[in-house]
Amino acid sequence: MDSMVKNDDFLVHLGNALRGSLLAGKAYPTQPPPSASAPETPSDDRLDQILFAVRRLEGEVHDLKLTLAELKGERKQVPKKPRPPRPKEPQ
Amino acid sequence: MNEAGPEQERDRERELEALLELSRRGRAKLERLHEVLTTPGHYGTGATPAAVVYRENKLKLLRLLDETGQPRDGRPPVLFVPAPVSRYFIMDLLPGRSFAGYVAAAGFDVYIADFGTPGREDRFADLEYYVEGLVRRCVRTVCALTGHEAINVVGYCLGGTLSLLYSALHPETVRRLVLLTTSVDGDVEGGIPWVAHRMGLAGEDYDNPRLVPAAEVKSWFEMLAPGSNSTLGRVSDLWDRLDDAPDRLREIRTMASWVDDVVAAPGRLLAELYRKLGPGANGLMKGTVTVGAQRVDFAEVAMPVLSVSAEKDTIAPAAGVDAVRSIVPHAEILRLPGGHVGIVAGRSAAALWKRTVEFLGGGVSTRET
Numbered sequence: 001m002d003s004m005v006k007n008d009d010f011l012v013h014l015g016n017a018l019r020g021s022l023l024a025g026k027a028y029p030t031q032p033p034p035s036a037s038a039p040e041t042p043s044d045d046r047l048d049q050i051l052f053a054v055r056r057l058e059g060e061v062h063d064l065k066l067t068l069a070e071l072k073g074e075r076k077q078v079p080k081k082p083r084p085p086r087p088k089e090p091q
Numbered sequence: 092m093n094e095a096g097p098e099q100e101r102d103r104e105r106e107l108e109a110l111l112e113l114s115r116r117g118r119a120k121l122e123r124l125h126e127v128l129t130t131p132g133h134y135g136t137g138a139t140p141a142a143v144v145y146r147e148n149k150l151k152l153l154r155l156l157d158e159t160g161q162p163r164d165g166r167p168p169v170l171f172v173p174a175p176v177s178r179y180f181i182m183d184l185l186p187g188r189s190f191a192g193y194v195a196a197a198g199f200d201v202y203i204a205d206f207g208t209p210g211r212e213d214r215f216a217d218l219e220y221y222v223e224g225l226v227r228r229c230v231r232t233v234c235a236l237t238g239h240e241a242i243n244v245v246g247y248c249l250g251g252t253l254s255l256l257y258s259a260l261h262p263e264t265v266r267r268l269v270l271l272t273t274s275v276d277g278d279v280e281g282g283i284p285w286v287a288h289r290m291g292l293a294g295e296d297y298d299n300p301r302l303v304p305a306a307e308v309k310s311w312f313e314m315l316a317p318g319s320n321s322t323l324g325r326v327s328d329l330w331d332r333l334d335d336a337p338d339r340l341r342e343i344r345t346m347a348s349w350v351d352d353v354v355a356a357p358g359r360l361l362a363e364l365y366r367k368l369g370p371g372a373n374g375l376m377k378g379t380v381t382v383g384a385q386r387v388d389f390a391e392v393a394m395p396v397l398s399v400s401a402e403k404d405t406i407a408p409a410a411g412v413d414a415v416r417s418i419v420p421h422a423e424i425l426r427l428p429g430g431h432v433g434i435v436a437g438r439s440a441a442a443l444w445k446r447t448v449e450f451l452g453g454g455v456s457t458r459e460t
Contacts, residue, residue, distance in 0.1 A: 013128040016351075020325020022127070022344035023351035024134040029306040045299075051212040055148040059224050062147060066231050 120333035127340045134348035137183030137203065139192040145232045149207030152229050154236075155183075155195045167266055168200040168233050169243040169451060172226060172250035176308055176356045179205040181349045182247065184436045185342065193444040194245075199451060200237060204229050204250075208354045214302040216357040218256070218364065219383035226257045230264050241266040241394075243451050247435060248272055248407060252368070255375075255392070255415075256382055262391045269447055270398040272407040272431050275418060277373040279411030282404075284369045286314045295365065300358030308353045315405040350432065376417060389418040396422040397450045399434065399443060406431040423450070 016023045137153065140160065145152035154162050171191050173179045182203055183191040195201040204225065209216065233242050243266050246254030251273025258265045274282055295303070332343060367374040367381070374380035380387045396419050400412035415422050427434045427442055434443050 010129065017124060017128065017329065018326065019322055020327070020329045021351045022329065022340070022347040024344055024348045026352065028351060029304075029309045029353065031304060031306045048212040049215060052215040055212070056220065056224065059147050059228055062145075062228055063231070066228075066235055069235055 120330065123333050123335075123337055123340065126337050127344060130337075130341065134345050135178070135180065135352070137180045137191070138186045138189045139183050139195065141183075141203070144202070144236060145229065147225065147228060149209060149213065150225050150229075151205045151207060152232055153179075153203045153205055155191060155201040155203070157195075163195060163198060163200045164237065166198045166200065166452070167241075167243055168202060168237050168239055169194055169245060170229060170233055171201065171203040172229075172244060172246040172254045173204065173206070174247060174249035175206040175209075175221065175253075175360075176249060176354060178349055178352055178354065179203055181432065181436050184349065185345055188342070188436060188440070190435055190440065190444055190447075193441075194448055194451070197448045197452070199243070199448075202229070202233050209302060209357055211302050214300045214358050217359045218253075218367070221253050221360065222256045222260065222382045223385075226253050227261065230257070230261070234264065239266075240264065243267045243269070245269040245447065246271065246273060248431070249364075252364075252375075255389075256380070256387055258394065259387045259389050259391045260382060260385060262393055265394050267451055267453075268392070268394055268396045269450065270396065270412075270415065270422075271435060271443075272399065272401055272404055272412055273415070274407040274411040275375040276411040276414035277369045277375065278371070279408050279414065280370075281408040282411060283311055283315070283406050284365065286311045295358050295362040297359055297362040297366065300362060303356040303358050303361060305353050305355045308356050309351070312350075312353065312406070346432070346436065349436075376414060378418070392419050393421075395450070397425060397447070398422045399425045399427060399446075401427055401429050401431055401434045403429060403433075404431040 012027050013024065016028045019028050021028050137155075140156040141153040142156060142162070143151045144154045157163050171179075171182045173182055183189045186192070191201050191203055206225070230242060230244070234240060241264050244254045244258065246252070246269070248271065251270040252275075254268060255270060255273065255275070258268050274284070277284055295301075332340065335343070366372060367379075372379075375389075378387075378389065396415070398412060398415045398419075400407070400409035402409055404412070409426055413424050413426065416424055425446060429437060429439055434440055
């Protein structure tokens with residue numbers, strides 16, 4: 001009993017069960033208390049916008065890589081033209 | 092002092108015995124609960140072994156592996172697209188209870204898009220980011236890995252909406268399309284968009300979006316079944332279920348771990364969905380929906396389509412799902428008994444899995460409605 005009370009995981013499970021949920025691995029989603037959320041500042045917003053723009057760019061770079069791979073594949077598939085016979089050298 | 096007669100004595104003994112029995116049953120239930128809570132379970136990840144074949148932002152594209160740890164490359168690839176506001180593993184819940192695993196066991200090369208949990212910066216993600224970004228790159232990656240020019244796509248709930256939009260914009264890359272409980276008629280009352288509407292989603296700001304907390308997303312789902320989802324109702328329900336065997340309880344726990352583990356949602360995406368597809372706007376039915384600057388034309392959806400609704404779906408009401416026949420007239424409409432989650436991963440989900448495998452394999456339509 002003593003060890004159970006000190007076991008954080010078990011207490012999370014028990015807390016979920018007391019909400020009627022068997023959710024495992026994490027606590028049942030609840031709204032944080034109003035004091036817990038710091039007001040967003042404009043600089044936070046700009047940083048997040050930049051970070052998200054970087055994420056978008058990463059995706060677009062992957063697109064370019066895929067396109068390059070496709071182009072390489074197409075190039076390999078183009079049948080090589082048979083070489084014209086070499087003109088016979090005068091003997 | 093009155094002495095109790097023999098009959099009263101017997102009554103007292105019976106009452107005492109009944110109380111003791113009640114106490115024994117209560118104790119047995121608590122022991123079962125303790126056993127379930129302290130046994131490591133299967134939750135939070137898919138049941139089938141998988142390899143991550145592509146990562147982008149929080150997204151992971153998973154490729155299911157066979158018993159020997161190798162990808163299957165027999166039948167055409169299938170990409171599962173779950174809803175980005177919930178966890179992906181509903182598609183691959185438990186060994187023997189996995190939709191994706193069943194399709195893979197039928198010989199298909201199966202991929203699942205795990206959208207992950209959005210971070211604060213992802214509140215700027217819009218419809219275009221999901222459709223033309225994440226979903227399109229998943230399809231391209233699968234095509235690049237397998238050499239196929241077109242693949243099968245299975246979209247679930249909001250994942251179905253993304254899949255439908257993608258298929259209209261890039262029909263040449265989709266071989267067959269399965270839409271699971273995907274609502275297309277925003278004017279059909281009920282379901283998440285209406286609850287969200289009632290809860291004030293209309294106020295979600297597209298230009299200055301927030302990351303909508305998981306608890307708030309969860310509250311919309313809870314509003315769909317008021318009472319049954321109240322703490323009191325849920326505790327009472329759980330107490331009744333504690334009569335079940337521990338194995339059954341562990342199954343319930345896995346399902347609960349999906350149902351209760353919603354993720355935060357990008358506010359911009361929700362605002363756009365509401366503004367374009369929600370009540371009144373109804374852009375899918377009216378043919379007015381755009382993704383980025385592109386107008387979506389559902390006449391382009393020429394590949395075979397199977398749309399599946401659930402009779403008791405409170406999240407995506409069946410009428411709103413079956414309305415897909417108005418915008419994709421050749422779509423096969425299948426309505427199954429059960430609810431939004433049950434038809435995909437419940438005990439009777441085999442009906443859906445079997446029909447999906449037939450459909451993906453080019454099987455003849457049963458035209459069940």
